[in-house]
Amino acid sequence: MPNTPVADEGAPIGRRAVLGLLGLGAVGVVTGSSVQNRLSQMLASVQMRDPTGLTSQIPLGDTWRYYSVTGAVEPRTRGDYNLKISGLVDQPTSYSFADLEGLPQTEFDDTFQCVTGWSVPDVPWRGVRVSELLEAAAPTDEAVGVRYKSFDGTYTVNMTLEQARAKDVLVVLAMYDAPVTHDHGGPVRIYSGSMYGYKSTKWLSEIEVTSNNAPGYWEDRGYPLDGFIEDE
Amino acid sequence: MSEPVIASVDVDRFVLAERLVHRVFAVLTIVCIVTAAILYNGALMMAVGHRHVVETIHVWCGFALPVPLVLGAVSKAYRTDLGILNRFTRADWQWLRSPSRRDGTIPVGKFNAGQKVNSWLVAGSTGVLLGTGVLLYWPDLVRLSWRAGATFVHDWFALGLGLLIVGHVAYAMRDPEARRGMRTGRVSRTWAKAEHEAWADEVTRRRSDDPS
Numbered sequence: 001m002p003n004t005p006v007a008d009e010g011a012p013i014g015r016r017a018v019l020g021l022l023g024l025g026a027v028g029v030v031t032g033s034s035v036q037n038r039l040s041q042m043l044a045s046v047q048m049r050d051p052t053g054l055t056s057q058i059p060l061g062d063t064w065r066y067y068s069v070t071g072a073v074e075p076r077t078r079g080d081y082n083l084k085i086s087g088l089v090d091q092p093t094s095y096s097f098a099d100l101e102g103l104p105q106t107e108f109d110d111t112f113q114c115v116t117g118w119s120v121p122d123v124p125w126r127g128v129r130v131s132e133l134l135e136a137a138a139p140t141d142e143a144v145g146v147r148y149k150s151f152d153g154t155y156t157v158n159m160t161l162e163q164a165r166a167k168d169v170l171v172v173l174a175m176y177d178a179p180v181t182h183d184h185g186g187p188v189r190i191y192s193g194s195m196y197g198y199k200s201t202k203w204l205s206e207i208e209v210t211s212n213n214a215p216g217y218w219e220d221r222g223y224p225l226d227g228f229i230e231d232e
Numbered sequence: 233m234s235e236p237v238i239a240s241v242d243v244d245r246f247v248l249a250e251r252l253v254h255r256v257f258a259v260l261t262i263v264c265i266v267t268a269a270i271l272y273n274g275a276l277m278m279a280v281g282h283r284h285v286v287e288t289i290h291v292w293c294g295f296a297l298p299v300p301l302v303l304g305a306v307s308k309a310y311r312t313d314l315g316i317l318n319r320f321t322r323a324d325w326q327w328l329r330s331p332s333r334r335d336g337t338i339p340v341g342k343f344n345a346g347q348k349v350n351s352w353l354v355a356g357s358t359g360v361l362l363g364t365g366v367l368l369y370w371p372d373l374v375r376l377s378w379r380a381g382a383t384f385v386h387d388w389f390a391l392g393l394g395l396l397i398v399g400h401v402a403y404a405m406r407d408p409e410a411r412r413g414m415r416t417g418r419v420s421r422t423w424a425k426a427e428h429e430a431w432a433d434e435v436t437r438r439r440s441d442d443p444s
Contacts, residue, residue: 009319009321010319010320010321010322010324011319011320012318012319013318013319013320013352014317014318014319014320014348014351014352014355015318017349017352017353017356018352018355018356018359019356020356021352021353021356021357021359021360022356022359022360022363024360025359025360025363025364025385025389026363028360028381028384028385028388029363029364029367029374029378029381029382029385030378030381031381032380032381032382032383032384032385033377033378033380033381033384035384036380036381036384064274065272065274065277066274066277066278067277067283068277068278068281068282068283069281069282069283069284070281070282071280071281071282072278072279072281073278073281113376115371115379116368116371116379116383117368117376117378117379117380117381117382117383117384118380118383119380182278183274183278221284223371229376230375230376
């Protein structure tokens with residue numbers, strides 16, 4: 001506007017600011033992963049020394065986010081815990097927590113990776129390989145997959161037999177060298193190192209051997225049937 | 233109302249369309265904040281559960297946020313006000329920098345510089361939250377490291393927007409007449425003169441120009 005004084009009209013800074021924020025957001029999406037890694041390394045020592053726990057509410061990453069798909073889940077103790085291996089097997093079995101502790105244990109550190117992007121690196125896991133439980137149960141010739149069931153009454157996860165027999169698929173009895181807490185899906189949960197978190201059933205109560213690979217809870221709601229973590 | 237009743241002429245500040253946009257946007261935002269707290273905070277999540285339901289409400293209220301903002305554009309008054317919010321004058325820069333910005337020496341139009349900056353930050357942050365929300369809701373769209381970035385950005389912009397909203401509500405709590413303006417569309421001339429003098433003068437001038 002040549003004949004209007006600039007001071008009256010002003011400059012369209014608002015539009016620039018909005019576009020600038022959108023640009024910042026886009027840069028953040030592309031670089032955020034590495035920025036966050038650096039930030040969380042810097043602040044890990046602060047969080048360790050924070051008795052209030054408030055710093056863990058700051059979105060610095062590498063922190064657990066707890067999911068539940070039902071109402072409040074009734075906690076179970078190790079004492080009243082029971083894991084059933086059922087379905088298309090020659091030897092249906094039921095394990096108490098002590099039974100599971102008596103089996104050969106596998107231990108390793110691995111990342112818990114959520115499909116939405118957040119992750120917790122180097123979590124120490126310990127438990128029994130699903131492959132060992134399957135071997136003992138002896139799946140029949142019609143067996144194709146397994147269905148993990150949760151004692152929350154709703155959650156299920158599917159895997160093919162081959163996927164379930166992978167070396168990094170555990171019935172987890174301990175995390176961080178301690179009992180699996182209720183919020184983490186204790187006393188017993190699944191951990192599958194090569195797959196996104198939704199494949200790692202919390203509050204595990206049963207492994208059913210099935211004649212199909214029908215989708216579980218989140219698989220039914222649009223998440224990939226296999227759930228393998230993609231290569232970077 | 234608790235404020236003193238003074239014989240005062242009211243002036244029109246916001247038309248019905250603008251008040252509706254504000255109301256609908258506010259309700260959607262509150263639902264987004266409550267559901268966000270449940271999705272994000274471990275203790276709340278464990279108490280409430282039902283992640284899929286909470287997530288669905290959060291996501292669709294979020295996707296609905298731009299709807300009132302866009303529909304509002306059928307109103308000419310809304311479009312005019314957006315134009316005012318967009319433009320930053322020399323007086324606005326002065327107002328932002330001045331420690332005595334509220335003493336009336338710097339002319340303030342329909343919106344003061346702080347309100348303008350707030351509107352930009354809210355609009356930009358909402359856009360960023362919407363965009364990153366889309367990436368998180370449909371994980372097939374971009375690769376994993378970008379989804380991790382989107383989570384990072386979504387969290388931090390949510391925190392920032394939350395602080396802006398706390399500030400917005402705190403200012404509103406302190407100013408019943410400003411709240412009346414957004415609730416009924418009208419404010420007293422006295423308030424308009426005190427808070428937005430240049431705008432109050434302009435409204436008076438327009439009215440005296442008007443032959444009706």
